[in-house]
Amino acid sequence: MIHVKQVSKTYTRNQTSISALKPVDLHIRSGEIFGIIGHSGAGKSTLIRCLNCLERPTTGTVTVNGVDLTALHGKKLQAQRQQIGMIFQHFHLLSSATVFDNIAFPLRLAKADRKHIRERVEELAELVGLQHVLNQYPSQLSGGQKQRVGIARALAMKPHVLLCDEATSALDPETTRAILQLLSRINRELGITIVLITHEMQVIRDICDRVAVMDAGEIVEQGDVIDVFLHPAHRVTRQFVSQVQDDTHVRSYVESDAAKTILSISFKGDQTYEPVLFETVRDTGYSFSILQGTISKMKDLPYGQLLIELHGEQIDHEQVADQLRARGLEVEVMEWRS
Numbered sequence: 001m002i003h004v005k006q007v008s009k010t011y012t013r014n015q016t017s018i019s020a021l022k023p024v025d026l027h028i029r030s031g032e033i034f035g036i037i038g039h040s041g042a043g044k045s046t047l048i049r050c051l052n053c054l055e056r057p058t059t060g061t062v063t064v065n066g067v068d069l070t071a072l073h074g075k076k077l078q079a080q081r082q083q084i085g086m087i088f089q090h091f092h093l094l095s096s097a098t099v100f101d102n103i104a105f106p107l108r109l110a111k112a113d114r115k116h117i118r119e120r121v122e123e124l125a126e127l128v129g130l131q132h133v134l135n136q137y138p139s140q141l142s143g144g145q146k147q148r149v150g151i152a153r154a155l156a157m158k159p160h161v162l163l164c165d166e167a168t169s170a171l172d173p174e175t176t177r178a179i180l181q182l183l184s185r186i187n188r189e190l191g192i193t194i195v196l197i198t199h200e201m202q203v204i205r206d207i208c209d210r211v212a213v214m215d216a217g218e219i220v221e222q223g224d225v226i227d228v229f230l231h232p233a234h235r236v237t238r239q240f241v242s243q244v245q246d247d248t249h250v251r252s253y254v255e256s257d258a259a260k261t262i263l264s265i266s267f268k269g270d271q272t273y274e275p276v277l278f279e280t281v282r283d284t285g286y287s288f289s290i291l292q293g294t295i296s297k298m299k300d301l302p303y304g305q306l307l308i309e310l311h312g313e314q315i316d317h318e319q320v321a322d323q324l325r326a327r328g329l330e331v332e333v334m335e336w337r338s
């Protein structure tokens with residue numbers, strides 16, 4: 001659906017060049033929620049703004065639904081941009097216009113007739129839960145309601161893609177959850193492809209299918225959220241994953257003096273609820289203690305991560321690991337010698 005090929009962006013200011021985006025390649029599939037995560041200054045905004053040519057790439061091409069946006073200008077580019085909605089961290093609403101008029105704005109720009117505008121705005125207001133505040137002004141709304149207006153406005157022209165630029169960063173955790181649920185529903189029910197940027201791993205974990213991790217203008221890692229989450233390869237990815245996994249206390253125990261055999265186990269899907277661990281321990285005869293455990297959901301997929309310590313004389317940890325692997329679990333053995 002969206003193919004980004006060798007897209008880079010260099011800003012020039014006062015005769016100095018800033019390389020905000022090194023050449024990146026990206027393929028975003030139709031119907032997915034694709035997250036882009038990175039620290040401040042990593043180049044996320046620059047990349048997402050290149051996807052609709054709000055920022056014109058210095059090099060490379062962006063193809064959306066088979067159309068190369070980077071080859072277009074003026075009206076032709078504008079027409080293609082109608083297929084791509086966008087929402088922003090600070091909402092960008094017209095403060096002197098009502099909720100109705102804010103949502104109607106792109107429809108009026110496209111010279112839609114009054115009846116169509118009314119019907120479409122009411123339909124959108126219902127979708128995002130704003131039907132009771134259509135006559136109010138942005139200053140009378142909460143942050144969550146303002147973002148709902150932004151979402152309704154972005155969907156007015158029935159886009160295939162919705163770009164979300166830190167859409168929940170200005171919201172409290174509860175409102176963030178509600179907006180993420182709304183985005184998820186829009187993706188599921190309307191089949192709209194969503195690309196979002198964030199600096200919060202929780203946002204990625206809760207609604208994204210795939211993720212790209214950015215650092216210093218480059219994509220340093222990308223893949224299915226579950227794989228990146230369970231096996232983060234890059235230093236920056238590990239930092240983000242640790243946002244949702246506080247393991248400092250376990251680490252200090254593991255690294256303490258006594259020798260120990262520790263298994264790091266991860267599992268996903270139906271395995272999450274099966275008594276695999278109990279059965280393995282029963283069959284091998286070792287006892288174990290749980291040092292850390294998480295059972296949660298990544299979007300709709302249950303997953304778990306466990307750190308267990310095996311107890312017993314001359315432990316054959318490979319026997320235990322092999323049994324677990326035979327049941328489809330991923331196992332890493334860590335032997336700690338004093």
Ligand SMILES: Nc1ncnc2c1ncn2[C@@H]1O[C@H](COP(=O)(O)OP(=O)(O)OP(=O)(O)O)[C@@H](O)[C@H]1O
Nearest residue numbers: 011013018020038039040041042043044045046047
């Ligand atoms: N219009 C601009 N002119 C000059 N430099 C810019 C411009 N926009 C961004 N930059 C620079 O490009 C780099 C990447 O910025 P960008 O906003 O894309 O990062 P980001 O990951 O979105 O950060 P944040 O989360 O803080 O928004 C930064 O060094 C930034 O200062």
